[in-house]
Amino acid sequence: MKHFLLATTLIFSAPAAMACETVTIGDLTVEHAWSKATIGAGRPGVFYVEIKNSGTTDDALVGITTPAAGMPMLHETVVQDGIASMPHAMSVPVPAGQSVQLAPGGYHGMLMELTTALKEGDSFPVTLSFEKSGEVTVNVDVLSLRAEGPDCADAGQ
Amino acid sequence: MRLRSLRIILWIAATAAVITFLAVRWWPATDDTATADSAFMPTFALADSEGRMRTTAEFRGKFLLVFFGFTSCPDVCPTTLSEVAQVMDDLGSAAGSVQPIFISIDPERDRRLGLDDYTKAFHPAILALAGSEEDTKSAAASFKIFYEQEADTSSPDGYTMAHSPSLYLIGPDGEWLRQFTYGTSAAEIVSDLLTRL
Structure with a gap:
């Protein structure tokens, strides 16, 4: 019976990948951290995440660090007058009572100087630095090259 | 009277x-987007990953789904290439009538990093082209698209590329049919294509 319970627990916990884990720091909730597989280590990887600020004070994501990349930076994809460019974002605002997404076509972490190619199924930690709340580390799931986001039960808001 | x-x-x-x-x-x-101008026939003559010259003329009879981008682009280009890959999967037996083409606007670096392994990772049907600077400029001018190298110390090699992120649909006679703006879903593109095939 004990084994059966253990097995059941493992079966049900297995599909809930780490991208679906939730980490909190102060009033901030950080979840759905994911990345895409890369072809080799010569091209930058990408980092996406959702941050919810349930407090009453505005905060901002001011930087990211990870052992997976020598030069991780925040960028924003901007499509203006039919031209896509990708300016460096000094910080990503996380206003009080709001959620912000680093997601395809918008803010994203660009992971340059990858230490190794990112393979689907791998995971790596990323430490997010917030202006007010401080630092928090999340585990990032590497999804397929063609993934549009993690498949979490509560995702897709 | x-x-x-x-x-x-x-x-x-x-x-x-x-x-x-x-x-x-x-x-x-x-109407300078020229979508209503049946005489607008954009062309390219660019080298593929093996150095062979490929031109628009050889694809007559097929629909071309053309995208300009660069392989060091972590967000926009993989998103669009994923959509194109999905389109090719969803077209099923009709996929043979559509040739997706990725034209590098950062050809020197993309040749160095490897073109084919990049686009083939999204879908084996995607043809990657990276010509000389001159040929690339001509192709972009012919398609009336914009691209520009921007100095950016926060990007690999100190620069990034700004570019038109749309997908362009060229008909079997080489005529411009329409563009799909960035973010158009694969399902929308497939249903448009199926009305034409």
Whole structure:
């Protein structure tokens, strides 16, 4: 019976990948951290995440660090007058009572100087630095090259 | 009575002349995307990953789904290439009539990093082209797209590329059909293509 319970627990916990884990720091909730597989280590990887600020004070994501990349930076994809460019974002605002997404076509972490190619199924930690709340580390799931986001039960808001 | 008829005819003629004048005067100005211009036939002559010259002429009879991008682009280009890959999967047996083409606007670096392994990782049907700077400029001008290298110390090698992120659909006779703006879903593109195939 004990084994059966253990097995059941493992079966049900297995599909809930780490991208679906939730980490909190102060009033901030950080979840759905994911990345895409890369072809080799010569091209930058990408980092996406959702941050919810349930407090009453505005905060901002001011930087990211990870052992997976020598030069991780925040960028924003901007499509203006039919031209896509990708300016460096000094910080990503996380206003009080709001959620912000680093997601395809918008803010994203660009992971340059990858230490190794990112393979689907791998995971790596990323430490997010917030202006007010401080630092928090999340585990990032590497999804397929063609993934549009993690498949979490509560995702897709 | 006869004078009245003549007056009406003259008024009609005058109105028609004004309309014609306005149409000729304003039509090109209000529609310079050229989607309605059946004579717009953008062309390219660019090297593939093996150095062979590929031109628009060899693809007559097929629909071309053309995208300009660069392989060091972590967000926009993989998103679009993923959509294109999904389109090719979803077209099923009709996929043979569509040739997706990725044109590098950062050809020197992309040749160095490897073109084919990049696009093939999204879908084996995608043809990657990276010509000389000159040929790339000509292709972009022919498609009326914009691209520009921007100095950026926060990007690999100290620069990034700004570019038009749309997908362009070229018909079997080489004529421009339409563009799909960045973010158009694979399902929308597939349903558009299926009405044409």
